[in-house]
Amino acid sequence: MIKIFIKSIKNGFRFKMIGLIIYTVQLLLALTLGIQIYQVMDASIGNSAGLSNLLEQFNYTTFNDFLNVHGASISPIFGQLRYLLLVYAVFSIFLNAGSLGCIILNENSWSSFWSNAARYFFAFSKIALFFLIIFFFISALIWIPILSSFEAAMEYFYTEKPYVWILILAFPLYFLLLSFIFLWSVHSRISIIREDLNVIFGLKNGLFKTKKYFWKSLLVLFMFALVMFFGTFIYLWANKTVGMVSGWTILIFILLQQAIIYLRILWRFMIYKSIDNISEGNHEN
Amino acid sequence: MRLALNILFLTVGILFQIESFAQCDPYFKNPHSIRNANYEINLQLDHEKKKILATEQLIWINTSPDTLNEMRFYMYLNSFKNMESTFMKSANNIFGQDITKRTSDTWGWIDITKLIDSNGSSLEYRYIQPSDDNTEDQSILSVALKEELLPNDTLILNMNFEAKMPKTIARMGYAKDDFFMFVHWFPQACPYVTKADGTWAWNSHQAHRRTEFFADFGNYDVKITTDKKFILGASGCLVSQIENSDNTITSHYHGEDLIDFAWTAYPSYEVMEDQWKHVYIRLLIPGEHCTHGQRLIQAVKNSLEYFEKHVGEYPYTYLTMVDPPMKGLRSGFMEYPTFITGGSFYAWPSNIRSIESLMIHEFSHQYFMGMVASNEKEEAWLDEGFVxxxxxxxxxxxxxxxxxxxxxxxxxxxxxxxxxxxxxxxxxxxxxxxxxxxxxxxxxxxxxxxxxxxxxxxxxxxxxxxxxxxxxxxxxxxxxxxxxxxxxxxxxxxxxxxxxxxxxxxxxxxxxxxxxxxxTTRYCDFKVGQLRHIPIKSKHGWFGNQDKIKYQEGKKTGHFLSKVRIEQLGTFEIPVEIEFYLDNGNVIKEIWNGKGRSKDFVFEGPSKVKSVHIDPEQKIFIDVDLNNNSYFSNPIDLSIKKYSAKAIYWFQNALQTVGFLF
The missing domain is CATH 1.10.390.10 (Neutral Protease Domain 2)
Incomplete structure (x- = not known):
């Protein structure tokens, strides 16, 4: 398992140029909103001494006075984010089709990326729709009964303690189910690419492979999740101890943030490769 | 020998009893208040039926110059009798409860079954509606006195009453597993006090959703008989407990110079005790909340210390704090004399101190409401705002x-x-x-x-x-x-x-x-409206005579005219300090009286005004936007860059998450 994990990391880095395409798309989309945030802040409180309060640490008064007075200028940006996410959801099917195709077929060029993206887009769209429905179904199945039964739970249990524990335990169960549908989705897409199956057979084959390799795949997912948590922890720790408090630290943190985003893309490639390696028993690629 | 043993056991028993209840002393050497409403109540709780049966003696002194022929009582428990009361009609929702979904056994009421004066004469009574014309409201009772009550005369009334508690609503009632919070549970005398014009009248407002207390000071002597399984807490101090032969226990509470009396009963309370100087602190808390019990006690000890230093001494020797179980949370977050209720949740994080904050809020009411007993119904700011x-x-x-x-x-x-x-x-x-x-x-x-x-x-x-x-x-x-x-x-x-x-x-x-x-509804919002720099040039124009007239260009003098406009976007008039920082490092301080919509300040000299700070120490905290109180002509936009970068980072993360899902 460790072998697969290490090999997948190495393989993930091989596709750095493809990662760059996805990173650039995401950065451009994020910039459209980020620049607006900059402009609104600059135009509204750009000349205020209140801003210096926000440099060292978060300042509740400055932040809320800004929201109270200029909230109307900020809220449309978050409205745009909603639509942007929706559009990106469709676009990400295209990007994922390209990247997954290259990873599975071991084709590491921009032209292969675009051709794979175009080739698998419609099949992957159907798969995305199918899993989106399952995702909403599972979310509703877990959370609606728990969240709507608070009052009833207080009447049924002696204290709120069991309810809190049900709530806490619901998270691992939820993530377990999400992991299952994620693995199923990846296996299905890999089957379509590798075995040239149609969507129905791809899903069937994906389900079979997911069931067969579920615990192994879950373990690898868990290892990658640990890497991600570790990275996030380091970032938050650095933010807390050093912080974005001067020109230099702001620059360093911007670079760090962008490095994390780029690594997250490669991290996804690594996960795809590890799932493929487990099901194909191919540990050397 | 047997007699000697009995005497020994009795002596040990008495000593034990004294030891058990020696933590607080309910008796003041001298009265703090005029004590014109004094109660002696004996009650029995039937926890199965959620009812109490009680006898009450009220000793009430007419402190007014008027002769009275009626007595008025708060019967606020009747607000929860049905949906016709003024309280229920004025409530859109009560802590998010859908009142229409209540079952018939979840409503509450209070009823007097016998009422006699000191001569033993039975008195007639009726419900009145001094606040509105809602004849269905039974929250105020008027008792017709048989004999006129002269100024400074004492009225003694004896009554029997029965009260049924509602399922928890508006800070009172019962909940599952025999949790009880008794508030507004007895017929309480309405105060007869001066109005704004100096005349005397009953201050007997009906129960309303947005109002709480106003009552006379007095002594409360309350004996509560409950099943032995209950752990009790109440206003005042526990002076004795006697076990009865029928598996019940009678707890005797006494409190002096109080304006109200509340109590709670629940078999599963854990009791945590502490002492702050002369004050015995008792916290009743369900077991699942015990991990933050010490946080709540420390919050109250901090409050006692702060108030002693900044306001005045807490004279009582006792304080009961209640952290209700989750099922009874609707009874929490409330203040009663020497008895406060908070609210918390299992595994509450230590970095969110709202539970301490709420407990401190309720404790502060001991000063503003409990002791400085302003009329919360009419002038709530005098207690809620201060608190x-x-x-x-x-x-x-x-x-x-x-x-x-x-x-x-x-x-x-x-x-x-x-x-x-x-x-x-x-x-x-x-x-x-x-x-x-x-x-x-x-x-x-x-x-x-x-x-x-x-x-x-x-x-x-x-x-x-x-x-x-x-x-x-x-x-x-x-x-x-x-x-x-x-x-x-x-x-x-x-x-x-x-x-x-x-x-x-x-x-x-x-x-x-x-x-x-x-x-008034005025608000305050100062703003630096404008900061302009105009270079001052030397004299320019046409100079000379006749054919020697010449145009002279103005030359830069190195001096500037800095024009600053300070605006008041609201209509609140208050003087304000303003500091003008010049680029040579000098600071000019001015005070504007705050009258009018704006005021211009003009400075001339070799240095420009580089920044303006209205109310630099943020003394006028009531200003609704403090960000527009300052202006830098050459701002450093590092903070904007920081937060824009953060926003971009989080947008990218959101896109990543979406990408991962599809």
Whole structure:
């Protein structure tokens, strides 16, 4: 398992140029909103001494006075984010089709990326729709009964303690189910690419492979999740101890943030490769 | 031998009993109040039927110059009799409860079954509706006296009453597993007091959703008989407990100079005890909340210390705190004399200190409501506003100036800023005035009565300075403790101690400040409207005579005209300090009287004004936007870059998450 994990990391880095395409798309989309945030802040409180309060640490008064007075200028940006996410959801099917195709077929060029993206887009769209429905179904199945039964739970249990524990335990169960549908989705897409199956057979084959390799795949997912948590922890720790408090630290943190985003893309490639390696028993690629 | 053993056991028993109940002393050497409403109540709780059967003796003194032929009682429990009461009609929702879904056994009521005067004559009574014409409301009872009650005469009434508790609603009632909170549970005398015009009258408002207390001071002697399984807590001090032969126990509580009496019973309370100087603190807390019991006790000990230092001494030797179980949470977050209720949740995080903050809020009511017993129904700002202000002060003193309320991964808030934001985030800053009866308010009273008042007091404290402010509050407390002050009484004390100071420091009119804050919907919002620099040139134009006339170009003198416009976007008139920083490092300080919409300041010299700071120490905390109080001509935009970068990073993360899902 460790072998697969290490090999997948190495393989993930091989596709750095493809990662760059996805990173650039995401950065451009994020910039459209980020620049607006900059402009609104600059135009509204750009000349205020209140801003210096926000440099060292978060300042509740400055932040809320800004929201109270200029909230109307900020809220449309978050409205745009909603639509942007929706559009990106469709676009990400295209990007994922390209990247997954290259990873599975071991084709590491921009032209292969675009051709794979175009080739698998419609099949992957159907798969995305199918899993989106399952995702909403599972979310509703877990959370609606728990969240709507608070009052009833207080009447049924002696204290709120069991309810809190049900709530806490619901998270691992939820993530377990999400992991299952994620693995199923990846296996299905890999089957379509590798075995040239149609969507129905791809899903069937994906389900079979997911069931067969579920615990192994879950373990690898868990290892990658640990890497991600570790990275996030380091970032938050650095933010807390050093912080974005001067020109230099702001620059360093911007670079760090962008490095994390780029690594997250490669991290996804690594996960795809590890799932493929487990099901194909191919540990050397 | 047997007799000797009996004597020994009896002696040990008495000593044990004395030891058990020696933590507090309910008796004051001298009365603190006029004690004109004194109660002796004996009651039995039938926990199966959620009912109490009780006898009550009221000894009431007519302190007015009027002769009375009626007596009035609060019967607020009847507000939960059905949906016809004024309380229920004025409630859109009560803690989010859908009242229509209640079952028939979840309603509550109170009923007098026997009422006689000291001569043994049975008295007639009827429900009246002094506040409205809702004849279905039974929250005020009028008793016709057989004999006229002369000024300074004492009325003794004996009654039997029965009360059924509702399922928890509006801070009272029962919940599953025999949890009980008894509030407004007995016929309580309405006060007969002076009105604003100086005449005397009954102050007997019906129960309303947005109003709480107003009652006379007196002594309470209450004997509560319950099943042995219950753990009790109550106003006053537990003086004895006697076990009865029928598996019940009678607990005897006594409290002096109180305006109300509340109690709770629940078999699963854990009891945590502590002592602060002369005060015995008893916390009743369900087992699942015990991990934060010490946090709650420490919060109250901090409050006791703060109030002693800044306001006055807590005279009682006892205080009962209740953290209700989750199923009875609707009975929490409330104040009663020497008995306060909070609210918490299992595994509450230590970096969110709302549970301490709420407990401090309720404790602060011991001073403003419990002792300085203003009329909460008519002038709620005198207790809720003051209490919110002191809650903020105490939290910031003991839990940190910048993060007293919460600190979640560096995103922190202190209490006074949080309170201020409750007011400043209102969509309509001119929604309501502070100083009006609760039933007249147009919306939620919290942002105005609680938050705006607290922010106004914070402003007053910052303007006057802590020492002067404390001196004023100490005098207000000492003058009005165990009495019923009105707004004018606070104005009078504030004027006595702060008028000259504020006038000499800022040319400020205290009465105008109080009047604008409390009786108008005006708001304050200073702004640096404009900062312009104009280079001053030497004389230019046509000079000379006849054919020697010449045009002379103006030359740069190196001097500038800096024009600064200070604006008031609201209509609140208050003097304000302004600092002008010149680029040679000099600072010019000015005071604008705050009258009018704007004021221009012009400076001429070799240095430009590089920045302007209105109210640089943020004394005028009631200003609704502090960000526009300063202006830098050459700002450093590092903060904007920082937050824009953060925003981009989080947008990218959101896109990543979406990408991962599809």
């Amino acid at each position: 919110t202000f002191y809650e903020d002060c105490i939290m910031e003193e003991y839990y940190g100036k910048d993060q007293s309320l919460f600190n979640i991964c560096g995103y922190a808030a202190n209490n006074s800023s949080f309170t201020r934001n409750e007011y400043t985030s209102l969509d309509n800053l001119s929604l309501d005035i502070i100083n009006q009866p609760g039933w007249k308010s147009k919306g939620d009273t919290k942002p105005i009565v609680y938050a705006k008042t607290a922010t106004m007091l914070q402003t007053l404290k910052r303007l006057a300075g802590e020492e002067a402010f404390d001196k004023m509050m100490k005098n207000y407390f000492n003058r009005w403790k165990f009495k019923h002050p009105k707004s004018q009484d606070f104005y009078a004390v504030a004027n006595e101690y702060l008028t000259d100071l504020l006038e000499s420091k800022y040319g400020m009119d205290l009465n105008s400040f109080l009047d604008q804050s409390l009786n």
